[in-house]
Each structure stands twice: as structure tokens, then as C-alpha cells.
Amino acid sequence: MSATDTVSSLQSTLLARFSYLTPRSGSADHPAVNVPAENLVSFATALRDELGFDMLTDIAGADWDQESPRFAAVYHFVRTAKCEYLRVVCAAPDDVAPSIPSLVALYPSANWFEREAHDMFGIDFAGHPDLRRILMWDSYPWHPLRKEFPLAGKETDIPSDDQIEGARTKVRPAPLAGGPFVATPGKTMHDGEPHGKDQSWNETQPKPTR
Amino acid sequence: MSSSTTEYGYNSKVEGEVIVTKADAVINWVRSNSVWPMPMGLACCAIELMGSGGSRFDISRFGMEVMRFSPRQSDCMIVAGTVTYKMAEVVRRIYDQMAEPKWVVAMGACASSGGMFRSYATLQGVDRILPVDVYISGCPPKPEALLDGMMLLQEKIRREPATKTLLRPRPSRIVDTKVVA
Ligand code: SF4
Numbered sequence: 001m002s003a004t005d006t007v008s009s010l011q012s013t014l015l016a017r018f019s020y021l022t023p024r025s026g027s028a029d030h031p032a033v034n035v036p037a038e039n040l041v042s043f044a045t046a047l048r049d050e051l052g053f054d055m056l057t058d059i060a061g062a063d064w065d066q067e068s069p070r071f072a073a074v075y076h077f078v079r080t081a082k083c084e085y086l087r088v089v090c091a092a093p094d095d096v097a098p099s100i101p102s103l104v105a106l107y108p109s110a111n112w113f114e115r116e117a118h119d120m121f122g123i124d125f126a127g128h129p130d131l132r133r134i135l136m137w138d139s140y141p142w143h144p145l146r147k148e149f150p151l152a153g154k155e156t157d158i159p160s161d162d163q164i165e166g167a168r169t170k171v172r173p174a175p176l177a178g179g180p181f182v183a184t185p186g187k188t189m190h191d192g193e194p195h196g197k198d199q200s201w202n203e204t205q206p207k208p209t210r
Numbered sequence: 211m212s213s214s215t216t217e218y219g220y221n222s223k224v225e226g227e228v229i230v231t232k233a234d235a236v237i238n239w240v241r242s243n244s245v246w247p248m249p250m251g252l253a254c255c256a257i258e259l260m261g262s263g264g265s266r267f268d269i270s271r272f273g274m275e276v277m278r279f280s281p282r283q284s285d286c287m288i289v290a291g292t293v294t295y296k297m298a299e300v301v302r303r304i305y306d307q308m309a310e311p312k313w314v315v316a317m318g319a320c321a322s323s324g325g326m327f328r329s330y331a332t333l334q335g336v337d338r339i340l341p342v343d344v345y346i347s348g349c350p351p352k353p354e355a356l357l358d359g360m361m362l363l364q365e366k367i368r369r370e371p372a373t374k375t376l377l378r379p380r381p382s383r384i385v386d387t388k389v390v391a
Contacts, residue, residue, distance in 0.1 A: 135296075135331075144330050151329060153330025154330070174330075174334050
């Protein structure tokens with residue numbers, strides 16, 4: 001049995017057993033399914049207790065920009081006995097105030113993953129015991145991995161309980177000078193090295209004032 | 211037995227034990243040859259900083275090997291690594307806790323300018339919050355470069371008006387945010 005057969009067999013078993021699942025196409029490595037938010041907890045419970053998926057290795061947030069549903073959480077479950085992965089995608093029904101049920105009660109590893117997705121995408125994991133930001137500071141007002149957030153950042157106050165005299169700086173936007181840096185095969189080594197495609201601001205052209 | 215012929219003149223024996231110099235020179239000589247760095251290791255550059263302390267590069271040859279992890283005991287903060295905005299406050303607070311006179315070395319591209327991390331999370335150069343004395347280029351700088359930078363700092367220390375600022379606060383070392391804006 002080849003790897004692809006295993007992928008499709010696990011996927012079809014799941015699809016046959018749980019009627020609310022939909023297949024997720026385009027996954028080249030692991031079987032992948034979509035689960036509606038309202039069925040996520042019962043599906044994860046079945047995965048853990050009946051199907052032997054005893055490990056949750058990652059939860060990633062996703063922002064699909066113009067599409068609806070816009071936000072999703074991508075879960076990676078592992079069945080350690082067989083070393084099998086399963087990718088489960090759960091879209092948040094609401095595009096403006098995205099909310100997905102928390103899996104912390106089932107998998108303690110979900111705790112920090114959900115905090116990260118909350119921090120970066122603003123997804124509310126309902127039922128999380130301690131949904132604070134994990135990377136940015138608590139008073140940071142934005143969710144930096146959302147599509148509308150500029151890579152350069154936005155002007156913000158830096159965190160400080162008692163603002164220190166002499167260090168009054170702010171978060172200032174830092175546009176990428178000359179980026180994006182991508183390597184393109186060229187005739188000479190010099191041509192092939194990563195070059196900045198955008199040369200509107202470089203050593204010879206001054207930084208635009210904003 | 212004292213006699214009327216006691217010599218009060220020039221005693222050549224004393225001369226060998228007295229050095230006539232300027233106070234500045236003495237103070238700066240002492241300061242520059244016993245720099246106690248505060249290793250503010252925040253990212254990969256800190257590995258090179260550790261390498262500089264090892265036997266191969268041996269930072270102690272230049273009198274600055276006494277890395278202290280307490281700001282109270284150190285007088286030169288080596289900022290080695292990426293300073294995030296979240297960490298900026300902590301870095302500044304540790305700097306404030308160091309006793310005067312104190313110096314700052316920005317080691318590597320990240321500490322000097324934010325380096326490759328031109329993003330929402332990274333402070334674009336630690337000189338926005340600290341008065342930096344020496345910048346060291348490189349990503350990461352080799353230990354030789356760090357040693358060179360530290361020797362530049364020693365030269366800088368030797369030029370300072372140490373006596374004038376001994377009992378007075380040193381000239382304002384507060385970062386002017388207007389300049390870095
Ligand atoms: S300058 Fe380079 S080596 Fe040093 S901390 Fe930044 S990324 Fe790491």
C-alpha cells in the first residue's frame with residue numbers, strides 16, 4: 001500500500017464516519033478534512049478517544065483575505081502509534097469577530113498554540129482558560145499577521161508600565177528597503193544572488209518621508 | 211646621628227617610585243583596562259560574544275573578560291542580538307541599573323539598525339533607547355570584530371574628561387528622540 005493510499009483511506013474512513021466533515025483537496029502530504037466550528041470539539045474528542053490521535057502538534061491561524069469564511073485554524077493531529085498525521089481545518093463562521101471553540105480541555109498543548117493564533121490573527125478561542133497575547137505585549141492593539149496589517153508595522157506605543165525617562169521611543173513603521181529579496185538564477189553568481197526588487201529606497205535614493 | 215650636613219635636596223631614590231601624570235590619564239587607564247561587560251545576549255550574536263570569551267579569541271587579553279550578569283557590577287553593556295520592542299523596555303531598565311560611568315556597544319546589524327528584521331516587532335537599532343558608543347557591523351560580527359570594537363571603546367574611554375565628570379554627572383546621555391525620529 002503506497003503512501004497516497006493510506007492518505008485516502010484514512011480520509012475516506014473519517015468522511016464515512018463523520019457526516020459533517022468535508023474533504024479538503026490539494027493536500028499532498030497528509031489526509032486533510034474540513035470540520036465546521038460547531039462540531040470541532042466532538043470531532044477532536046472522537047479523534048483522541050476512539051481513533052488514537054493522541055497528540056496535537058500544531059495549530060496555525062490562517063487569513064484568507066477576501067474569501068469568506070475569512071479566518072481558519074489549521075490543526076495537526078498525530079497518531080503516535082502509527083506515526084500518522086491528520087490535518088483538520090476549522091473555519092470561523094464570523095469574518096469580523098472570528099471565534100472557534102478551544103481544544104485546551106482535550107489537548108493541553110493547544111494552550112499556547114491558540115494564544116499565538118489569537119495574538120497574530122485575533123481569533124477568539126471560546127473556552128480557552130487564559131487567552132492572552134503570547135508574542136506581542138498585552139496592550140498591543142493589532143493582530144500583525146492579518147492580511148490588512150502592513151509588514152512594516154504601525155505606529156504604536158511601546159509597552160511600559162512606568163515609562164522610562166530617556167527611552168521614549170515608539171513602534172515606528174520600518175518599511176523593507178529594497179525588498180522583497182529573492183534569488184533568481186542568473187548567468188553569473190552575482191546575478192543570481194538575492195537582490196531587492198523594489199529600489200525606491202536604497203543607498204542612492206533617500207528614504208521617502210512619510 | 212643627625213648632623214648639620216643633612217641633605218634636603220633632590221633624592222634620586224624617591225624618583226623611581228613617583229610617576230608624574232594627569233589625573234585623566236590615570237583614571238582612564240584604570241577604566242579602560244578593566245571594562246566589565248554586561249552581556250546583553252538577545253540572539254545569535256551572543257554566540258559570537260561567547261566565542262570571544264573562549265580560549266581561542268580570549269577577550270581577557272585586553273582586560274574586558276569579566277562578564278557580569280548583574281547590571282550592578284558591570285559598566286559596559288554589549289547588546290548582542292535582536293532587540294524587540296517587547297524587550298526594549300527591559301534592556302533600557304537594565305542599562306539604568308548599571309552604575310556610572312557606563313558604555314554601550316551595539317554588536318551586530320540587529321543591535322545597530324534592526325538588521326534584516328524590518329518588521330513590526332523589532333526595534334530598529336538599540337540607539338533609539340540607549341546612547342551607543344561603538345557600533346560593530348556584521349551578521350554576526352566575528353569575535354575579531356568584537357575585539358576590535360571593544361578596543362575602539364577603550365580608545366574612546368581614554369579620551370574622556372574623567373576628572374571633570376568624576377563628581378558631577380556625566381554629560382547628558384539621554385537619547386534625544388527628536389534625533390532618532
Ligand atoms: S546581526 Fe545577525 S547574527 Fe547578530 S543577532 Fe542579528 S541576525 Fe543574529
